[in-house]
Amino acid sequence: MTTGPAPVPGPQPLLALRGLSHSYGSVQALHGIDLDIADNEFFALLGPSGCGKSTLLRSIAGFETPAEGEILLDGGPLTRLPAHRRPVNMMFQSYALFPHLSVEKNVAYGLEAEGTGKAEVRRRVGEVLETIGLTKFAKRRPSQLSGGQRQRVALARAIVKHPRLLLLDEPLSALDRKVRAEMQLELKRLQHEAGMTFVVVTHDQEEAMSMADRVAVLNGGRLEQVDTPVGLYSAPASRFVADFIGSANLLDGTAVAGGILLESGLVLAADHGLSAGSAATAVIRPEDVVLTAPGAGILDGTVLDTYFLGGTSTVAVRVSGVPAPFICTLRSVHVPQRGSEVGLIVDAARTVAVADDRGAGPLEAAAQETVSS
Known part of the structure; x- marks a missing residue:
């Protein structure tokens, strides 16, 4: 079983997890997780239900405080920083769009809440809507969009603030198979164009393998293996990984x-x-x-x-x-x-x-x- 941090390009990772452990009562959710994630990397946390991947994501976002260990961003401590002060955005599984606001107003909400000037808000919202291909839908409300379009709006709202790190919790689970396959390619393209680090949680191995540069496979709150999709498939480090990844x-x-x-x-x-x-x-x-x-x-x-x-x-x-x-x-x-x-x-x-x-x-x-x- 591979539990140590996997090497990443460059002298210092963007995100470093050191000895992260967390429990819910008598249930140990994370067991001493060590992990490095590089700048501009598309990274996936993959595993079955209850493996600890969502707890790990929520700890990075600041919604959970691990019992032990440290979270470092650009080498600086992040563990005790409240969620709203972290240069991190999270896109939730439900998308959490405001039904009474238009697409452009949904995307602009976070910028306006921070007091960003109107001209700057218009510029950045316009840029991100063009990037995701929804400029002509700017005045529509979420109820007038397809599932894939709502997913794009949620993503636009998350990246418009230019976070150092974007966390995505099962972002495609609400989409049907055909749209999900299209959005897998779209997410990868947007990650490259946005020039930021994406960390996605999923239980869908096909989703992780098709999108991610590297994948961490979790089982029972422990890291089984961290590798590229090809490495996981061709050289599994454990019986669990061999059985879980592919046929x-x-x-x-x-x-x-x-x-x-x-x-x-x-x-x-x-x-x-x-x-x-x-x-x-x-x-x-x-x-x-x-x-x-x-x-x-x-x-x-x-x-x-x-x-x-x-x-x-x-x-x-x-x-x-x-x-x-x-x-x-x-x-x-x-x-x-x-x-x-x-x-x-x-x-x-x-x-x-x-x-x-x-x-x-x-x-x-x-x-x-x-x-x-």
Whole structure:
């Protein structure tokens, strides 16, 4: 499990979290979080419900005060500063637009509340509405807009004040799938154009992987791994990350020299630094599997079902000794029929071995015998 701060470009991160811990009564929400986020970075906090990501975001915003640890912005302490005095803006899941105000009045609200001059307010509101493509909707009220347009207004209101850091709490969850996909690209574009740091909380792995420069995966209030989307997918640091990020075939066994010993006695080749005899899991992505004739691969199985998904087909195969169906992704419309016997060839160079953090594996004794022999 990766709990230390991940390296970021430059000598000093924009945002640094050091030893952040927080509890709600007897429930520990955060466990000593260390994290660095760079200037102009699009960063995602990703994890299942209850993992601590929203508590972490609210602590950065100033709505929660962590029991332990420090929050630093540009090297300066932020932890005890009240929310309204932090150079941080937060865009809420509900958008929280004023229904009786027009689009331009909603965007201008924060500037006017700070006493910004009328000419400056008009200039900055005009600029940001042009950036998000809503200039012609300036006089409309939120009820006259689509869900995607309301999301843009909320974003405009957040960035018009030029915060050093923008926090987004599940910003796309209220949108339907098609609009959500469009807004993922839009958020990334706006982040680049605004030239500021975005930190987004989401439980949607596709959302995090498509938008973020780096992603922190949380589980039970702890950091499992911090990496780029490609790094998380191709080199997961734990069984949890491998299972949570993308689709993966997880084959549990025991670490031996050169691979993972399965219950069947087969050793799946994989490079690893795990202790011999320790519980381990081989992570095989669906696209790293090729179907062949029975007996010609390292595993044999029976086709359970096939799914055509445009340019690719997904094939589910029942493999003896493997609890879940083995999933293969083929770039072909010609796939074996249900009930067919097939062999599976696995790309050993792309197979990742991680510790099975659910507990010691049942094959430890067998593995020790393999090692000693």
